Amino acid sequence: RMVMKKSKTIGVLVPDISNPFFSTLVRGIEDVLYKENFITMLCNANGDNKKESLVLEELSRRGVDGFIIASSAISDKDIQQLLVNKNHPFIILDQKSSDENSDSIQTDDFSGGKLAALHLKLLGHKKVAVVIPENATTNIARRLEGFKEVMDENISIIYSSLSKEGGRKAAKKIVETDVTGIFAINDEIAFGLYLGLKDFDKSIPDDYSVVGYDNVDMCKYVTPPLTTIAQPIYELGQQTAEMLLERIEHPKQEQVIKKLPVNLINRFSTRQI
Ligand code: RIB
Known part of the structure; x- marks a missing residue:
């Protein structure tokens, strides 16, 4: 891959790192980024939108190459100001929903x-x-x-x-x-x-x-x-990271929205009535 950027660092914002959903998600993200020689910087937003916008601002100041946002604490207005207006590539997913302009990846x-x-x-x-x-x-x-x-x-x-x-x-x-x-x-x-x-x-x-x-x-x-x-939590993380790297390489490409399937895993916590 020819990704020529400054810091080789990606900021990832999740709402609750103690939930294993988000640790598996970040593992998927980090595995892909690491292979491409990027360092992952993690922020646990914890529903605190002040913290989230401060972190975004600070990461932007440090020249981070892109962002992955899975937390809803950040407002669309902040996304516009802190990311879109500054031409930072980013992908939104999970608890953050997409407006018309953001790349996003969802599950069904x-x-x-x-x-x-x-x-x-x-x-x-x-x-x-x-x-x-x-x-x-x-x-x-x-x-x-x-x-x-x-x-x-x-x-x-x-x-x-x-x-x-x-x-x-x-x-x-x-x-x-x-x-x-x-x-x-x-x-x-x-x-x-x-x-x-x-x-x-x-x-x-x-x-x-x-x-x-x-x-x-x-x-x-x-x-x-x-x-x-x-x-598909781990794959969701992997594909999110791949999508962001694509966006960094091709800043002008059209908005991308991807949807991954889900399925029922039948174990033993339900029964016929
Ligand atoms: O367990 C965390 C939940 O919040 C998941 O279902 C995930 O999709 C997130 O939104």
């Missing part, structure tokens, strides 16, 4: 939601809950839209942060409903539900069928192994 969240609903429906579940953040980012909200397309009635929406602790707390609200099926909008929430439901002496899948989302490594190590919607 709508189909993912549909797959989760179809799985529960075919097992005979009629009353279901979706555990999801109250102010869900666009990608995550799309999973709920897909879910609703298949399962149009009897959905209890239960709000939770995208974390194990959020899932654990959501269990209290779940047991107050009469649902039999649960769609946890990410695996971290599902893992939290495992512990939270156990505190109420409920078991999975006997009392509740649980479907997660992401297919992080841990899914196969919990009891029962978690049925989930798999995102």
